[in-house]
Amino acid sequence: MDASDDGARGALTEEDAPSAAFADDGKNTIGSQLASRLREAIISGELEAGSKINLDRARKTFNVSLSPLREGLARLISDGLVEFQDNRGYRVAPISIGNLEEVTTLREELEVFALRESIRVGDVEWEGNIMRALHRLNRTERDAARPETLEYWETLHREFHLTLISGCGKPLLLHFCNLLLNLNDRYRRAFLVRTSGDRNVGQEHSEIAQGAVARDVEYACEKLRQHIHRTGTNLRNHLATKGVV
Amino acid sequence: MDASDDGARGALTEEDAPSAAFADDGKNTIGSQLASRLREAIISGELEAGSKINLDRARKTFNVSLSPLREGLARLISDGLVEFQDNRGYRVAPISIGNLEEVTTLREELEVFALRESIRVGDVEWEGNIMRALHRLNRTERDAARPETLEYWETLHREFHLTLISGCGKPLLLHFCNLLLNLNDRYRRAFLVRTSGDRNVGQEHSEIAQGAVARDVEYACEKLRQHIHRTGTNLRNHLATKGVV
DNA sequence: GCTTGACAGATAATCGATTATTCTCATATT
């Protein structure tokens, strides 16, 4: 499941890194469960970007009372997926080309920095986790005809990117990267059914991973930067096609 | 007042940048007011780092009901000042040397990047705002004997740093920097009554500001980086002295 | 002596009802 779905929700210092399965992954309270469901609903595009969230309607849709609903929504604010204004309620964070460009730029800056740090201080276990995540990702088919494979691929893809930087030992930085990845995934799941023909994404991932475990900082970081940049460019073109400003 | 105290609380895309006074700055709801009061209480050290927040006691202390109290606390989670765990409630985010070092490192990375971008795209109004913020800061006495002057100085200092990077045109980046500045200020207000003798902080600020408005990217960025780094080093020494791990 | 389990008190989470605010739209006014 999504690494950010841990039942134990901390603050910015929480453990955002992907980790081995939790037998009992918490999610005890209705508020927590709602946060997960809403997060998935927003990232998957089920809830339209920019739309207002009517509390009363949402209350009925999810069969919950107001308190846990507000609780869940409040958490998504820190994820950047929901906006809030006093007395005007909540709305799904809007999307825009400007926002996508900023997310891409910051990913280039922060994820690359986190990878650099990971290569510097990451241990052997970190290396192993990368190889595992890469293998699982590249062995998974991404068939546009079957949405469930797409979602599974997204999960693994996200896991791969988080694993890459999980060795850096900087919880705050990982938190920021996690947020950015969330925001980015929303764009991809909304607009990118298939990758553009001139890319071999699987090979890109392999190159990054091999550079990382070989501790070749410059190679790995440059490959990661290009990978993020290309995705950003592709997405921007798709958005422009669909008339998003 | 604190720039992050806007009544209108948005998500990560909100306007975190400092701006001229709001005649009516909102803060309509009890939840919002509480968020501000609690934020100040935590940053100023009034609420001890790492301590548990008993909801019932807090409810009585602030004379509010449970719902707005939870609302206010939830917002501080996204600020990284409060941590939360299902069924175990809220606690003030702990401090540690490790966290301080990460905050410092990320400030060096992100604030410097934001300054670089600001110098690249900032307009004349941005330049003017810097000179104004610098003037107000350097004209304000920082008298350790009078706490109210310290607090006022902190406000202006924060305003100066946010103004420096306010021209970058990247709301998400500004949000991250705002969070980091919050976390950093908590350490300073707790541990740094006076700056160490070998520094002339006023001059450091002046050099950064002059470099920025002169559009000398490398000079300004290097000065800012050193400024942040020195503060980090000073704080770490103070923490170590007081036995913080 | 150590572990396990039941109990009680403390604490957090949730609910349904109430109050306050904003929004809508028809009407009045310049």
Next chain:
DNA sequence: AATATGAGAATAATCGATTATCTGTCAAGC
């Protein structure tokens, strides 16, 4: 015609009470 006003509906915020969960203590069993 454009703008201002105000009543009523829609919606958000808050409250007090109730329910669920956890934490620490102490006794029974191994």
